[in-house]
Amino acid sequence: MATKRIERRLRPTSRAIGLVVVGVLLGAAAVVFGRGELLALGGFLVALPLVAYVLRLIWRPRLEAERTIYPTTLAVGDRMRVVTEVRNRSWIALEPSSYLDLLPGAEPSSVGGVLPAIGSRINRNEDKRRRRVAYGVDSMRRGVHEVGPLFFDNMDGLGLTRRVLKIGEATEVEVWPRVVDLPAMSVPSGKSGGEVEAGVAQSGDSDDVLTRDYRRGDPLRRIHWRATAHAGELRVRQEEHHAEDTSVVILDTSGAPAVEEPKAPMTIIDLMNEQASPSTAVDAEFELAVSLAASVLARFHRFGYETELFETHAALDGDAESTRTPSEEALEGVMRRLMLTQPDAERREACAEVVDDISRVARTPVVYVHRHLGGEGLAAIRSLSSVASPALALLVSDGPVPPATLTSFTEAGWNVAVYSPARARPFTPVLELEATV
Structure with a gap:
């Protein structure tokens, strides 16, 4: 699964490994040349990544995410809006982190970025304890897709340790086929033949215009506002026959x-x-x-x-x-x-x-x-x-x-x-x- 491949445990960065290697070399040089200051510096360089790793093992960030998607059912080419609010429930602040919201068919630049630092739960400023990730996508493919989960590529302030955090769960969305207005077709009005007129009055200004309930997918231009006001619910001009x-x-x-x-x-x-x-x-x-x-x-x-x-x-x-x-x-x-x-x-x-x-x-x-x-x-x-x-x-x-x-x-x-x-x-x-x- 994609999420299993992305989510990784805490691991040292190349900077941490480099510090350890340099520290070991300095320790060896201290022994060869008998220089105590090199031994102290080497010990410090080796200990720093180890201490950072242990501290990060003890204090793991606790983040919560609440995702809102509108709409959850759309057609190919429609724009979908995704808003995710991330809250920090841990006692330590979260450093600025790169984020990625998994979304099939989307460009990385549209579903990823860098989130500013999130304050810890002891921070009195509510706005600093939460951050918002928001983006719009109009490149969804036909089918059933999952949006999320949200992933954070989190690194400590010194750049010595790194982990990928999985936040929240996936949300399912349906992408229907695109529907467009095709050129007019010769549609018979019934078994007796003949052509269909678009309602009793083409302008829609007459009180005799036939209307019906609004259905999903009806163009807004067909809404009959006078009938809507009278009925208290959306009504559209009826262009149909029997x-x-x-x-x-x-x-x-x-x-x-x-x-x-x-x-x-x-x-x-x-x-x-x-x-x-x-x-x-x-x-x-x-x-x-x-x-x-x-x-x-x-x-x-x-x-x-x-x-x-x-x-x-x-x-x-x-x-x-x-x-x-x-x-x-x-x-x-x-x-x-x-x-x-x-x-x-x-x-x-x-x-x-x-x-x-x-x-x-x-x-x-x-x-x-x-x-x-x-x-x-x-x-x-x-x-x-x-x-x-x-x-x-x-x-x-x-x-x-x-x-x-x-x-x-x-x-x-x-x-x-x-x-x-x-x-x-x-x-x-x-x-x-x-x-x-």
């Missing part, structure tokens, strides 16, 4: 081809975790695909659709399971699934099962987020255009998409949008094509 319709999103979770992938920059967690590989591969295509799937689900949800998420691959010992979210419920469940999902070549392809499940539903919007899936599985997914209204394929690739792939979708009745993680604006389509049938 809530009985279902929308389907399919995420390609096939494993990437066996090619050399770009490596993530070394982070402090990689350097200090003895079980971690030298660097961690980042599948930029898959991360963008997950964010696109999450964004599409959020868009359908705002329009009042019941949403259903499928993955093209299932566990070896399980069936292809979907995550269904009714229109009146929040998207926490499906976002947590997307938070944890990973491409895995060992997972079983379940496209036939997915197509069979979707085919039982009347004509419904179907969005397929494509990466590397091919063969019969891709052919089965393309066949869904016959039951989809509309059928939209989002192709994610860091390189040019073969024209044959684009044609295979458009000729099968799919509208196509191509996205690339290599672009400065990855959520802006590189290419958009309409179905030819």
Whole structure:
């Protein structure tokens, strides 16, 4: 474990070892040359590190930490604020010390620094008995992570002894996929067809505007302040239609081809975790695909659709399971699934099962987020255009998409949008094509 590797017992520094060596040499010189002052100086140099070591063994610092994290659930790209208050409960003051808060995916400069001296418990000034460590991070990766514990690299005033102190415990945070506003999609208002209007009144000034309860993830610009004041709780303009319709999103979770992938920059967690590989591969295509799937689900949800998420691959010992979210419920469940999902070549392809499940539903919007899936599985997914209204394929690739792939979708009745993680604006389509049938 990383914490076991970092936390070390009290040990002498190179300065202490150097003093002992010099003291021994002076003692030897005193014997050879018969100089008593050299013997006294040598004895002092040897005794000083030993006394410092014994005193530090007897008086060990006792520190307490109270960490506050906001928010504990965030999306990729969001800024997380961490504030840790450190108190000294021992009878001796703590010298200025370097600190490090373990946080995966963070740069050392953002989670580390030097903390001023902390006064002992007998110090009457409360402000001198405590110190605050605060920082913000916006580079968290998708997944479940632990923030902390806090480590102090503590050295005595003479620089003769050193120990690393572990303060507090780790706090778990969830990092959901990033959700963005995608370009407008043609979303039918119901089984009868037609387009959706954004509420009864586009301006939101009319008293007849339809509103609903605020849900996590709703943009602040959609808050209807007049309805909020009347109801006493947050209300947002309702841009949705009849809530009985279902929308389907399919995420390609096939494993990437066996090619050399770009490596993530070394982070402090990689350097200090003895079980971690030298660097961690980042599948930029898959991360963008997950964010696109999450964004599409959020868009359908705002329009009042019941949403259903499928993955093209299932566990070896399980069936292809979907995550269904009714229109009146929040998207926490499906976002947590997307938070944890990973491409895995060992997972079983379940496209036939997915197509069979979707085919039982009347004509419904179907969005397929494509990466590397091919063969019969891709052919089965393309066949869904016959039951989809509309059928939209989002192709994610860091390189040019073969024209044959684009044609295979458009000729099968799919509208196509191509996205690339290599672009400065990855959520802006590189290419958009309409179905030819």
